[in-house]
Amino acid sequence: MSLFAPFRDPALARGQLAAIRRTVADHAGTMTLMEVCGTHTMAICQHGIRALLPDRIRLISGPGCPVCVTPVGYVDHAVALARRPATVIATFGDMVRVPGSSSSLLREQAAGAMIRIVYSPLDAVTLAEKHPDRTVVFLGVGFETTAPTVAGAIVTAKRQGLTNFFVLCAHKTIPIPMAVLADDPELQVDGYLCPAHVSVIIGADAYQPLAGQHHVPCVITGFEPLDVLQGVLMLARQIKAGAARVETQYRRVVRPEGNLKARALLAEVFEPCDAGWRGIGTIPGSGLQLRPAYAAFDAAVQLPVTVEPPREHAGCRCGEILKGKLRPSDCPLFRTVCTPEEPVGACMVSSEGTCAAEYKYG
Amino acid sequence: MASDIILLGHGSGGTLSHRLLDELIVPILSGIGPRDQNDAAVLAPVSGRLAFTTDSYVVDPLFFPGGDIGCLAVYGTINDLAMAGARPLSLSVGLIIEEGLPVADLKRVLESLRAAADRCGVGIVTGDTKVVPRGKADQLFINTAGIGVLEHALEIKGSGARPGDRVLINGPFGDHGMAVLVAREGLELTAPIVSDCAPLHELVGELLAELGDAVHVLRDPTRGGVATTLKELARQSDVAIVLDEAALPVTPAVAGACAILGLDPLFVANEGKLLACVAPEAVEAALAIMRRHAPAGESGPAIIGEVVGESGGKVRLRTAIGGVRAIEMLAGEQLPRIC
Numbered sequence: 001m002s003l004f005a006p007f008r009d010p011a012l013a014r015g016q017l018a019a020i021r022r023t024v025a026d027h028a029g030t031m032t033l034m035e036v037c038g039t040h041t042m043a044i045c046q047h048g049i050r051a052l053l054p055d056r057i058r059l060i061s062g063p064g065c066p067v068c069v070t071p072v073g074y075v076d077h078a079v080a081l082a083r084r085p086a087t088v089i090a091t092f093g094d095m096v097r098v099p100g101s102s103s104s105l106l107r108e109q110a111a112g113a114m115i116r117i118v119y120s121p122l123d124a125v126t127l128a129e130k131h132p133d134r135t136v137v138f139l140g141v142g143f144e145t146t147a148p149t150v151a152g153a154i155v156t157a158k159r160q161g162l163t164n165f166f167v168l169c170a171h172k173t174i175p176i177p178m179a180v181l182a183d184d185p186e187l188q189v190d191g192y193l194c195p196a197h198v199s200v201i202i203g204a205d206a207y208q209p210l211a212g213q214h215h216v217p218c219v220i221t222g223f224e225p226l227d228v229l230q231g232v233l234m235l236a237r238q239i240k241a242g243a244a245r246v247e248t249q250y251r252r253v254v255r256p257e258g259n260l261k262a263r264a265l266l267a268e269v270f271e272p273c274d275a276g277w278r279g280i281g282t283i284p285g286s287g288l289q290l291r292p293a294y295a296a297f298d299a300a301v302q303l304p305v306t307v308e309p310p311r312e313h314a315g316c317r318c319g320e321i322l323k324g325k326l327r328p329s330d331c332p333l334f335r336t337v338c339t340p341e342e343p344v345g346a347c348m349v350s351s352e353g354t355c356a357a358e359y360k361y362g
Numbered sequence: 363m364a365s366d367i368i369l370l371g372h373g374s375g376g377t378l379s380h381r382l383l384d385e386l387i388v389p390i391l392s393g394i395g396p397r398d399q400n401d402a403a404v405l406a407p408v409s410g411r412l413a414f415t416t417d418s419y420v421v422d423p424l425f426f427p428g429g430d431i432g433c434l435a436v437y438g439t440i441n442d443l444a445m446a447g448a449r450p451l452s453l454s455v456g457l458i459i460e461e462g463l464p465v466a467d468l469k470r471v472l473e474s475l476r477a478a479a480d481r482c483g484v485g486i487v488t489g490d491t492k493v494v495p496r497g498k499a500d501q502l503f504i505n506t507a508g509i510g511v512l513e514h515a516l517e518i519k520g521s522g523a524r525p526g527d528r529v530l531i532n533g534p535f536g537d538h539g540m541a542v543l544v545a546r547e548g549l550e551l552t553a554p555i556v557s558d559c560a561p562l563h564e565l566v567g568e569l570l571a572e573l574g575d576a577v578h579v580l581r582d583p584t585r586g587g588v589a590t591t592l593k594e595l596a597r598q599s600d601v602a603i604v605l606d607e608a609a610l611p612v613t614p615a616v617a618g619a620c621a622i623l624g625l626d627p628l629f630v631a632n633e634g635k636l637l638a639c640v641a642p643e644a645v646e647a648a649l650a651i652m653r654r655h656a657p658a659g660e661s662g663p664a665i666i667g668e669v670v671g672e673s674g675g676k677v678r679l680r681t682a683i684g685g686v687r688a689i690e691m692l693a694g695e696q697l698p699r700i701c
């Protein structure tokens with residue numbers, strides 16, 4: 001039997017959908033649930049979940065795709081680094097197609113730049129080790145799921161005494177923007193489907209302030225269809241009861257304290273900083289930067305380049321889509337000017353972007 | 363062969379070229395003696411319509427679990443002929459070799475190419491060899507063209523799908539693309555994934571002989587995978603295709619590797635699979651023929667969907683939990699995601 005089959009069981013899904021319908025049947029008004037993880041966005045589209053839920057449950061997508069929230073200026077910076085002589089840009093696959101102000105890494109590769117897709121930041125360290133005559137820059141993009149692996153790569157590079165390995169760091173943390181969006185009166189988020197694998201690292205307790213101070217129910221939810229349906233049901237029950245607690249649906253891997261080893265590694269290498277979120281703006285304390293002890297690995301510090309001034313497409317509504325205020329179909333560029341072949345905004349580029357998901361599965 | 367690597371001079375047309383051809387390439391591929399070598403092959407007359415196709419092979423790495431560029435270059439072209447309902451007759455082989463390729467690797471590829479052609483009963487009747495400077499090609503590119511004969515009056519084409527047809531696949535999909543990806547990236551997975559690289563002309567021959575005009579469409583879902591191929595078919599036939607997620611055959615190893623990398627097996631390439639749109643009354647017989655041709659240990663064929671009478675070329679998937687989603691072609695390559 002497939003590994004996934006138990007989490008996609010049709011009979012159990014029907015049971016959960018019935019329970020959700022019963023829960024919302026006598027609830028006045030709509031329940032707006034926001035997911036803040038690109039994998040949830042994809043899972044909801046991929047399994048056709050939105051259409052199965054009662055109309056009173058509105059699922060909206062938040063800023064959960066790391067590629068999408070990365071500001072255009074970061075891509076421009078990466079492009080400028082890619083144009084340096086003897087420089088290799090090592091990156092996860094999603095980043096290469098993201099349009100910058102006037103180019104993308106894929107275009108730079110076609111023009112002769114060395115762009116390497118890696119599956120682990122450690123592969124980038126190995127690349128630096130094998131090519132001492134080249135400068136290897138890893139693009140550190142992603143939330144708390146990815147950041148510890150990058151921290152691990154930096155620690156490894158330091159231990160090995162590598163002087164040609166650098167990270168262009170744009171890591172972000174998710175609970176702070178969730179709090180910002182929770183307080184946005186235009187949005188009215190009634191509950192959060194909290195990310196699955198980010199929560200494995202940061203732990204369920206990380207959402208306590210969100211539930212306690214911002215009064216938004218939080219359910220940490222897995223990525224399989226039955227996980228998502230159960231997460232929706234748990235949120236609906238809390239909302240109906242007027243509760244605002246942190247609950248964990250994804251109990252098979254998430255613990256209250258998270259992964260202490262990964263958290264220690266994060267704290268060793270990174271410190272909080274203000275970070276720019278595409279479409280949202282700067283959110284104080286929501287990013288991660290390298291601590292001074294690791295500044296030798298910071299591409300932004302060690303490899304000065306001239307970066308062109310950032311320029312966004314005028315009509316692009318990625319910002320409102322990333323905040324869940326608009327659906328992709330509300331954007332005038334969606335499916336017309338902005339397609340996966342010729343993406344304008346990052347939401348269309350990343351496989352986990354809201355627009356890409358809606359384009360692909362809508 | 364004095365050198366153990368291919369040199370630029372091997373493509374010069376001079377003595378090095380002749381030695382490469384006479385001592386390595388021609389003996390392995392065709393066995394035609396130097397006295398019988400001419401600028402073009404002259405083929406025996408055949409009766410029936412001819413099918414003609416060509417394809418170029420640029421796979422990296424050259425060798426992967428379950429196959430190599432040599433057998434791929436034969437089976438890929440044979441399968442394209444088979445999908446038109448043709449029995450393959452003859453192949454041409456064009457080699458573009460990057461300077462520095464180990465002769466041992468070239469020999470291994472050529473031997474695999476010949477073994478695959480022998481397995482399919484086709485002759486390699488003409489060919490060409492070029493050597494390019496280091497960095498101007500990636501080790502070895504192969505082009506093959508193939509000629510086949512249609513020994514029946516059936517019209518097998520992409521525009522032939524009709525409402526009510528069932529969509530069949532002859533076995534689990536995604537293995538070839540994932541085997542190559544795993545080999546290329548050196549990913550360490552506990553469950554090995556082996557390419558399904560295989561010729562399909564015998565299977566097609568039996569399907570057409572036994573089922574005749576109940577077979578409406580045949581297509582091998584190579585690049586772009588099952589999803590892209592079905593999307594093409596739906597557009598060509600101006601119908602809709604509804605797939606049943608629970609019926610899609612994917613091995614746990616492929617499903618697991620795709621899940622880790624964030625890829626969708628529906629868009630992963632295959633080299634020994636075919637999709638058939640078959641009239642409902644012929645489905646059981648078609649499945650029985652596919653079962654007879656399934657490699658030992660493989661889970662066998664499946665009915666994965668149905669053609670419905672709705673114009674516009676849409677492909678939809680009924681998900682396991684009862685949802686419905688659209689399937690679109692990919693814009694470019696599938697890219698592994700960040701987390």
